[in-house]
Amino acid sequence: MPSQWEQIVVDAEDPARLARWWAEALGYVIVHEQPDEVEIRRSREELPGLLFGVAAEAKTVKNRLHIDLRPDDQEAEVERLLDMGARHTDIGQGDDVPWVVLADPEGNEFCVLSSKRE
Numbered sequence: 355m356p357s358q359w360e361q362i363v364v365d366a367e368d369p370a371r372l373a374r375w376w377a378e379a380l381g382y383v384i385v386h387e388q389p390d391e392v393e394i395r396r397s398r399e400e401l402p403g404l405l406f407g408v409a410a411e412a413k414t415v416k417n418r419l420h421i422d423l424r425p426d427d428q429e430a431e432v433e434r435l436l437d438m439g440a441r442h443t444d445i446g447q448g449d450d451v452p453w454v455v456l457a458d459p460e461g462n463e464f465c466v467l468s469s470k471r472e
């Protein structure tokens with residue numbers, strides 16, 4: 355029997371702050387919280403989750419794994435996330451791509467895809 359995907363672990367300078375940011379961004383809830391780790395999920399029972407734990411050092415290079423978001427309205431979602439503290443970032447994607455690359459408050463890159471699949 356194959357394994358079940360439990361969670362993605364995100365190293366963070368401030369796990370509680372970053373977990374709350376992502377919970378708001380995704381509409382998730384906090385399902386577990388300790389001083390050095392916080393887990394969020396779509397609902398308490400639904401896997402997978404995102405587990406934010408303490409990192410020994412600050413992020414310095416591009417992520418090798420990132421989250422892609424597919425909103426109903428790309429422009430509105432980018433604006434909402436920027437208002438929450440995300441920022442535009444350049445990972446070499448160029449200007450002619452249908453997604454927008456942003457970084458969360460600790461610099462973790464993620465993409466906001468175009469509003470409809472093509």
